[in-house]
Amino acid sequence: MVLGRGAWLLVGAVIAACMLLVGPSTPLGASSAGSQPVEAARDVVPNRVMTWNICNPCEVSNVDRAAEIAAYAPQVIGMQEACVRDVEMIRDYLENLHGLVYHVKYGSVLQSWGRCGGAPWNPGGFGQAILSAAPMKDRVNVEYPEGGSEDRGYMAVTTTVGGRSVRVFNTHLAHRRQEAFRAGQVGVLAAEVARHDRAIVLGDFNAVPDAPELSKMWALATDVDPRCRPSQAGDCETTTDWHTKFDYVFLRGFAPLEHRVRPSASSDHHMLLADVDPR
Template sequence: MLGRNTRWVAGALALVCLLLIGPGAPRDDLPVAAPLPAGAATEIVPNRVMTWNICNPCRGAGRNLGRAADIATYAPQVVGLQEACVRDVEQIKNDLEHVYGLVYHVTYGSVLRNWSRCGGLPWRAGGYGQAILSAAPATDGVTVEYPDGGSEDRGFLAVTTEVAGRPVRVFNTHLAERRQEAVRARQVPVLAKEVARHDRAIVLGDFNAVPDSPELRPMWPLATDADPRCGPSAGGVCEPTTDWQSRFDYVFLRGIEPRAHRVRPSEHSDHHMYYADLAPL
């Protein structure tokens, strides 16, 4: 039987390991990836953009490899991720390249450092917020934190990248939590002001609000959702994008026309993947 001092040392070593690795550190080193489903993309699809709240904290063995497989199945040219830990996105990007042969550039838009979500040392917690994966290089990256994030810091990331051979400004945001309507009403005008500065823009994100919510009103005059049936009218037909059957996730398009859109659930998140195929710019 271990003595008291030995048990204390063992416990201390275990705690140090936890602090160094962190609860959000990748543990997905699976040797073999599951094959992609029939009909999956074989290379990055031009003109396709996706938004996806990847859910954090969500646990489960192989979650990042599974997330990479989900993205690889549809292989968008641009992917906006929310609730993204830098460590998780690094592994997703690595798996996309080395397991599925899809090479992306990544831009991070972390708005806070959170040990409980993203791991790391308590005084050097992992970055948490938004990330954009883009097949073409991204430039002029800007991260804006909303003046009031509500119960958690929130913001948006904006980059300029190439879609269909032409530059376009891409925004990726995550608004305040579901029951914080008044906070979101103060956040949307901050985002809308920046979107209005661009003739062509793609706005991806989890807005935590259904289409006819008052707080989304500043967005609709500027851009339309990739689903032409979905709009601010209460009679609009908007496919749910969450496990609780709410439409919270959007692909807003300004100066760009959609050709098709799809919503696809994932076992790795409580939000569905929502992607759109765009008309040539």
């Protein structure tokens, strides 16, 4: 469906009203409706990263998804359960409604008509996606040898965060009760992360912090939540509607400055945002 000029103006007015209620968010902990003009959210925050499982299948609006992202304007966004068509629309709305311009790379592991629609002979790609305000290069897309009940994988790109070149990974591990599959997947991912002195790993790991299968990631990197470690799992801020922490921003060669978990009306996973500092 193609929206006419009047419909676009109405959509823009609604988004603007929502952003006035939410308020700008630089820094992460300083969101308020009257402290800064709404236009502040049009500037990408160069050291801010975000991970978000956007939920699929879910009957939600990509206009709403874009508005939630624009309120925080991260430099890099890692999405899981992402259909190519949805990501294309989200990117367009970010640019056309919010003035935020992103490059995009895809890490699809399925061509799924059931998940993403499309013509039967050309189903939509489903998996991960990375949006970055800076250009990306050297993309790789790896499907794990054993995905569990659904194919899973990771993608990686080289881009810029906080003015420094960094390898960014985005992954989605096997379902919650498939620990053995996740252990193998973490082994594949960790071996590649270990090759980089500076890396940011985003994703839905489908595992709580003290799960044994995450031990190889903890040996390489730290979580953006300084209170969250395997030995202190009870202190970790939850990232899902069922009150568990499954979503992570792991840092290697970066220090966490501030993080925030933002519940979302568009997904059963919360948005996990972090401001980071290159060491």
